[in-house]
Amino acid sequence: MSLAVGAASGSKNNNNNMGSEDENEIGEKSGAAAHDGDDVEVEGDKSARPVHDASPYATEDEGEDVESKLELGPQRTLKEQLEKDKDDVSLRRWKEQLLGSVDLENVGESLDPEVKILSLSILTSDRPDIVLEIPENGKPKGTWFTLKEGSHYRLRFTFQVNNNIVSGLKYTNTVWKTAVKVDSTKEMIGTFSPQTEPYNHEMPEEVTPSGMFARGSYSARSKFLDDDNKCYLEINYTFDIRKDWAAI
Numbered sequence: 001m002s003l004a005v006g007a008a009s010g011s012k013n014n015n016n017n018m019g020s021e022d023e024n025e026i027g028e029k030s031g032a033a034a035h036d037g038d039d040v041e042v043e044g045d046k047s048a049r050p051v052h053d054a055s056p057y058a059t060e061d062e063g064e065d066v067e068s069k070l071e072l073g074p075q076r077t078l079k080e081q082l083e084k085d086k087d088d089v090s091l092r093r094w095k096e097q098l099l100g101s102v103d104l105e106n107v108g109e110s111l112d113p114e115v116k117i118l119s120l121s122i123l124t125s126d127r128p129d130i131v132l133e134i135p136e137n138g139k140p141k142g143t144w145f146t147l148k149e150g151s152h153y154r155l156r157f158t159f160q161v162n163n164n165i166v167s168g169l170k171y172t173n174t175v176w177k178t179a180v181k182v183d184s185t186k187e188m189i190g191t192f193s194p195q196t197e198p199y200n201h202e203m204p205e206e207v208t209p210s211g212m213f214a215r216g217s218y219s220a221r222s223k224f225l226d227d228d229n230k231c232y233l234e235i236n237y238t239f240d241i242r243k244d245w246a247a248i
Helices: 021-030 078-083 089-099
Strands: 114-123 130-133 143-148 152-162 166-177 180-192 199-202 216-225 231-242
Touching: 114 231, 130 143, 180 199
Parallel strands: 143 231
Antiparallel strands: 114 130, 114 152, 152 199, 166 180, 166 216, 216 231
16 A cells, blocks of 8 residues: 655746747747736647646545446346357357356346455465454444554455356555545456355455554545446445554
8 A cells, every 4th residue: 555645736927918029929920819817728738738726635536547438238137148149159158157057047037246245354474364344334333454564465355246247346445544545446356157155356465554654544445346337335444554463
């Protein structure tokens, strides 16, 4: 989790009506007209565009990726997907391999997939795995967990998929400290067919920041969404970074 916070600053030069005859002639030829104290934008020169009226703090949704939504084909049940192109042997075999041992009599008639995030685990060599159960309302009470500063760790999600295939399941996470956003993460988890056994997905290894300014309390918001931006879970929680792990 990176704690580097960038600060952008800029200055604005006011135009004036005084200049040499050559400068005035160039201005007339270029068709640029300026008034005293106004911002001037030179066509084709992006560097000349002024930056002003920017809020020092991002709103809740600013900074998150804005994705263009793909126009997908009509949604089908699992049975309909197997029946479609049934004469194409290779395509049908691929679909059956993707679906695995799915009981179509029980789940094949539903259009919408159901994804339930069962738990989040923190894996580290410093101590036994920390398994965090996720409350139904997505709002753990108090400090949800504590991380040791400078420690290497990975997150593992355990989740269940029912009813239909979930396409493009992804995880996003935003972290704040004292109202300043210090980290933003997005990880593609993948496409999954329904099955009785839960899935496990491990995130890449991360290192917690260390030092006096890194320690303290943080707030975070995690989401699990699919290709249609349907949100299956949103978790709002707090966690701490301390000199050592919390006592077992």
